Structure formats: C-alpha cells, structure tokens
Amino acid sequence: MGMRKVAVVGAGMTKFVRRALETGKELAFEAAKMALDSCELTLQQVDCVVHGTAPDAFDGVHMKGEYLADGSGAWRKPYTRCYVGGGTGVFAPIHGWYHVASGLFDICLVVCEEKMSSCQPHPQGAFLTIFDHTTERPLGPNLLWIFALEMNRYMHTYGLSKRDIALVSVKNKRNAADHPCSLLGDREITVEDVLNSEVLAWPVQRLDVSPVTDGAVAVVLAAEHVARRITDKPVWIEGVGWNLDTTYWTNRDLCYPRYVENAARMAYEMAGISEPRKQIHIAEPYDPFDYKELHHLEGLLLFDRGKAPEATALGITQRDGDLPVCPSGGLLGVGNPIAAAGLMKVAELFWQLRGEAGARQVPGQPRRGVAQAWGDLMQVGTVIVMGV
Amino acid sequence: MMTAQIKEFPGVGLRESDFEQRKVLYTEWVPNARYAWDAGVAIGRYLAELKEGRLIGVRCRHCRRTVIPPRVFCEWCFRPMDEWVPLPDTGTVNTFSLCYVTWDMRRLTEPEIPAVIDIDGTHPPVGILHLLGEVEPQAVQIGMRVQAVWKPPEERTGSILDIRYFRPVREG
Numbered sequence A: 001m002g003m004r005k006v007a008v009v010g011a012g013m014t015k016f017v018r019r020a021l022e023t024g025k026e027l028a029f030e031a032a033k034m035a036l037d038s039c040e041l042t043l044q045q046v047d048c049v050v051h052g053t054a055p056d057a058f059d060g061v062h063m064k065g066e067y068l069a070d071g072s073g074a075w076r077k078p079y080t081r082c083y084v085g086g087g088t089g090v091f092a093p094i095h096g097w098y099h100v101a102s103g104l105f106d107i108c109l110v111v112c113e114e115k116m117s118s119c120q121p122h123p124q125g126a127f128l129t130i131f132d133h134t135t136e137r138p139l140g141p142n143l144l145w146i147f148a149l150e151m152n153r154y155m156h157t158y159g160l161s162k163r164d165i166a167l168v169s170v171k172n173k174r175n176a177a178d179h180p181c182s183l184l185g186d187r188e189i190t191v192e193d194v195l196n197s198e199v200l201a202w203p204v205q206r207l208d209v210s211p212v213t214d215g216a217v218a219v220v221l222a223a224e225h226v227a228r229r230i231t232d233k234p235v236w237i238e239g240v241g242w243n244l245d246t247t248y249w250t251n252r253d254l255c256y257p258r259y260v261e262n263a264a265r266m267a268y269e270m271a272g273i274s275e276p277r278k279q280i281h282i283a284e285p286y287d288p289f290d291y292k293e294l295h296h297l298e299g300l301l302l303f304d305r306g307k308a309p310e311a312t313a314l315g316i317t318q319r320d321g322d323l324p325v326c327p328s329g330g331l332l333g334v335g336n337p338i339a340a341a342g343l344m345k346v347a348e349l350f351w352q353l354r355g356e357a358g359a360r361q362v363p364g365q366p367r368r369g370v371a372q373a374w375g376d377l378m379q380v381g382t383v384i385v386m387g388v
Numbered sequence B: 001m002m003t004a005q006i007k008e009f010p011g012v013g014l015r016e017s018d019f020e021q022r023k024v025l026y027t028e029w030v031p032n033a034r035y036a037w038d039a040g041v042a043i044g045r046y047l048a049e050l051k052e053g054r055l056i057g058v059r060c061r062h063c064r065r066t067v068i069p070p071r072v073f074c075e076w077c078f079r080p081m082d083e084w085v086p087l088p089d090t091g092t093v094n095t096f097s098l099c100y101v102t103w104d105m106r107r108l109t110e111p112e113i114p115a116v117i118d119i120d121g122t123h124p125p126v127g128i129l130h131l132l133g134e135v136e137p138q139a140v141q142i143g144m145r146v147q148a149v150w151k152p153p154e155e156r157t158g159s160i161l162d163i164r165y166f167r168p169v170r171e172g
C-alpha cells in the first residue's frame, strides 16, 4: 500500500491512582518525559505530537486537547487530539501511526492523559450525556445500565453464569499485583469476593467493574530507518483497524461486538495474519468490566462465540497459559483512566515483546500481540497488532 | 534506559485525609449550561404519536427492515426511509438489569428495571430502551412478553415518558 514501517521505540507511564496530586498537564509531562528518556530522545527530535483524552466535560475544560498540549510536549509542533470514546487509547497510536506511515513525519510522540477525579460528585455526570437526549435521557439512565444490559444479553445467549465471568476479574486483579503502577492489584482476591461484592446493576457487581482513575501513558513512534538507529529492539506496528457501529444501540444484538471483529479483520489483514489463534501470542483486550474481556476476545476471533469463558476457566488466558490475556492486569487491576488505560495496553505489549515486563513477563518469548479498546455507546472497536 | 529498570514511577495518589487535613489545595466550579434540543423530523413524529398513545416505526423497502425509533434515513443503504409503520405497544424483553444505584452511586432500596424491549411488528426484531413496572424484580426474564402502560391522555406531553413503563402481558 506504499506505507512505511512504523515502530514503537519508547514508552512511559505514571502510577494509576484514584485522585492524583498532579494536574492533567503534569501527568502528561511525566509520562511523555519518561517515554522520551526511555529511548534517549529529546523533544527537539520529535516531529509531531498526538494526544488522546476523554471529552472536555470530564475535566470541565473546553479545548482540553489544547490545555494539555504543553504537558504533552507539543509546544510549536504539529499537534492533534483524537477522540473515539473509550476506544481512544488504542486509536491515538493508530492516529500517530498514519502520521509516520504516510511519510509525513519520522518521529511522533503519542500521549494519553485522563483525570477523572475532577468531575464531581462522580464522572458519571458527564458520561450520562452519551444517551439520546430525547428518547433515552428522560428515562433517567445511568452508565451502568448499558453494561448491565449487554452483560445480561451475553450471559443469556450463551448460558453463562456469574462465576464464569468473575474469573476474569480475579485473574486481572491478581496480574495487576505485579504492576508497579496499579491501583487495584490484589494477589489474594477470590471468585467469592467478586460474587459477594455489592450489587450495582444486576448482573453487574462492584468487583466486576474497573475503578475511576487518574493517570497518563506515552509512547514514541518512529519510521523504520530512524527506529533502527534509536533502538536495537523496535516493536513494529504490524496492523491497525478501527470500526464504528450504529448509535441505535437498542437495534443491535448486544451479545456480540461485530464492530470489534471488523476492526480486528482490518488489522489482521494488514499484519498478514490468517490464523489469529496461532499467530497472536499475547492479547490485551479492553476490560473495563470483566465480561468485556470475554466479549472482546470473541470479537478479536481468538475464541469462538461464547467460548472465551470456558478458556478462562481452563487457565488458557493466565499469564503462563497458552494465550496470556491482560498480563498487565488490565483496567480491572491497573486502573481505568479512560484514554490512558487503552495506551497502557499498547505500552504493555511493547514491554512484553521486548522482554522487559519484569514480574509480569509472559514466558516463552512472545513475538506478536494484539491490543484493543472499545467505547462510545458500545459501538467502537480499535485494534493494533504489534510484533518483533 | 529501559523502562523495566525504573524503580519508582511518577504520580502521587491523594487520600481522603489529605483533604480533611487541608494538605492540598483545589478550586471548585459549577457549570451553568442549559440546552433545548429540537426533536427533528423523525423523532418529532414519534413524540406526536406517543402523545396519542401510539408507537410508530419506519420501513426501508430496500433493506426489508422495519425499525424503531424512527429515522428519516436508512443508515444501512443511505436512502430516505420509505414509509411510516404504525406498531403495536407490545413486545418482548431482549435484555434487562436490576439497578440498585443512581448515577451518582447512591443506593436504591427498590431497583429500577431498565430493559431493551423488542417491539412487535419490527423486522428483524429491534427494540427501544424503557423501564419495566408492575413486576417483581426477581420474576423478570429475558423473553418475557410486555405491554406499554400509558399515562392518561390529558397528562401526555409528547415524550417517551408518556409511557410510564412496560408491564408483563396478562394472559387471558
């Protein structure tokens, strides 16, 4: 297609915390500086900057992308902010990728920041505006409704139990205990803890859900000829895909994320992947709720429809299983600062594929991974395939 | 420098006690933003029909589908919709939740029961978001047949709330 090869050559992140002392700008700076330092680049060598962050309403700051520009290293540089709901964290590096793949720029700094704690009393106050203002909002919806409705439909369609799904939360929160930035890592958590946690919106319970979080993550992208000078371990972006379904969400069957499949097929085709179950060694699907990991594994074509829970129960998705899933600890364990959470998954693949993930390292020298994010009105899928 | 070698990542998590002891400073602001949303062509007709105690959908002959809520265009084939289709006020529960919290996470003693209700006469079956009522929460099931409970005509305003909720269809 006449596109240049693009690699991830550096990554950085802040701790994920419930409420950070730092402002959004300061968090963005910390993550961006760490990413540059990790590959020994200076800001002067960066050609362009891409930022990903949630809507302005979350922070009560209009033109939030511009507000965050200085902290993201964008002073007097070509700079854009992109946004596709919860899918933003994986879309931002895709946005950066086409800046470099096109030949327009050689080095792109990608920064995702989220400070959800600013929105009082709860960021749901901003989330609520995703519902249709005339046909849905008068009913007094809250954000948990759509997850509960989707989870119930998923469980009903495939005859799944709450226990089948709770295993995901246990796995990810245990994995996160090995992540130095995690908010909810817990080595001791059990399925019973999840099943006995407070019921929020049946079938969703407290420990099925990822936490409100502040944090930032950054990665550095480079064109092939530059990447090989910067590092002897570039991690290539082999395929990218994104796809959006209708906002008439009550007109769709919520048991299967077709749009994630479409995004995955686009990315796999670009990466030359014909058998994802054999060719993908690590997956970091989006897991803001435990059932979402299962939903997305099926949409990513890594398991048959309705079969991801069985694979989870068999231990296949454990860090030392045949297909490690969310070895980072995911959103359920590390935390969910929306856009930053998605980019954290890309950073995790970078570290895992370079063998630098420390206590989280997946055994067997994985060579290819997929990261995916999801959002809006349960309608967007963003997918990136990375390999060494 | 490899990131794996970093011992201490940046970022300082604050605790409740930091605020109680006034260790940190912050500024508060309440937005003053009000909106008035025009219903538009398709939803304008939808609301007018609700005021009369009726549901209405639209059909695309090209895609052979009848959908609700109505829209002026078919997002599949990107043509104008072909016709309005009156629909019954009955349907089937596609999925539901028993919700025990408000949007700002306050507890409810009695759950709200939001549901996607597939409306009879749509093809292939598609639904709308509404609430269920006159039913024990534990008795609600996917596949349950339900019917709209309307406000009396003089109380209707042309709103989705002209339907109070959907309740189980009583047999016989």
Ligand SMILES: [Zn+2]
Binding pocket: B060, B061, B062, B063, B064, B074, B075, B076, B077, B078, B079
């Ligand atoms: Zn059509």
